[in-house]
Amino acid sequence: MLQKKVHIMTYGCQMNVSDSEKISTALRGAGYESSPTIDGADMVILNTCSIRAKAEEKIYGILFTMKGRLKKNPGLLIGVGGCVAQQEGERLLKKVPHLNFVFGTHNLHLLPEMVRQAEAGKRVAETSFIDDESRLDLFPMQSEGSGVTRFVTIMQGCDNFCSYCIVPYVRGREVSRRFSELLDDIRSAADSGVREVTLLGQNVNSYGSKGDDGSGFASLIRDVAEIDGIERIRFMTSHPKDISAPLIECYAEVRKLCSHIHLPVQSGSDRVLQMMNRGYTRAGYLEKVARLRAARPDILITSDIIVGFPGETEEEFSDSLSLIEEVGYVDTFSFIYSPRPETKAAALHDSIESREKHERLNRLLALQKSLTARIQSSMVGERLEILVEGKGRDDGQIFGRSSGSRIVNLQGSLDLVGTLQKPLIVKAMQNCLLGELT
């Protein structure tokens, strides 16, 4: 019987959300059940992100504030996993004396044993990489959990080595899960009531391909669409250079594939894109956007943009602004560049002042805000099909997401959770839409 409680704190991307589910599953084997709060927990785990320097600093800040908790609860075990753990390893144990264990991104399967050692008073770190096929056997099945939506990891790692990105160093090389296992996993999720799956990976387009034309991912989408009960398919993240013709055809032919794509462009300037080692040009990116729109005219596109990459001129930054307008992103996630250890860009001279970077970021955010408002307002008066996911913002409200991944709040019964509805959109807010079932 489970008696001990673990509170898992997740930082960063959806991959980490998915990994936290796997951590929770692995810890059940060690006698721990998940707790939504840290109060009363016997163990706390920080599943971390190091994609930006700020995210990493935040983890150290949180770890040091945990000293206060240990005064009240001296038996509390503290563990760190994820990308910061992978990057720092034993250094974390040295820097944070009250930390009990550190596990890397490839070591989730070792957690029960590490926890046993920590319970016995040992301080342990395990961050070895497993970059061969055997890593596939370490993906726990993901057919647990509740809800109508499910993240399903289809691959891990990345072989792209964008010059600013730490992922290949902390997540390792690309490994894809086996096709048949994935389909079994999704079938069993559908049997348990899941209606929408999001296929996750650092670069989903190269799922199963390792260098061929990328049709492995398109085949996966088509096979998932055949599964009874699955109504919607999403995926993230996709590298623009690897968007293949078979994938674009899916947008034309597979009704269950949602009308949204997250297509991180990072910069609108060819020189900066080249320095970033992104493998496409602005024109090449726009050409893929045009083909996606030809295949699925109502597709909504979101993106990531880095502001203030070393040496980015004002003109090159303006290229990013003009690209945002030209594509008409419904949302962008933009960040000020921060050098990450081991990456090529970390060696570049960064001559842009911090004040200038912040000023550029604010201009970009203002532009995106107006664009988002314009696109969301254009939806007022339309009927959008949503999958109802749960309780909405206010009392009596439920919420769902449109195919284009817009959140819609509306008055309705929780009995509708898991069903597709077509509310009339009556109001657009900055972060969501308001709908009515009439």
Ligand code: SF4
């Ligand atoms: S594609 Fe580039 S940015 Fe994305 S995870 Fe791989 S190296 Fe990082």
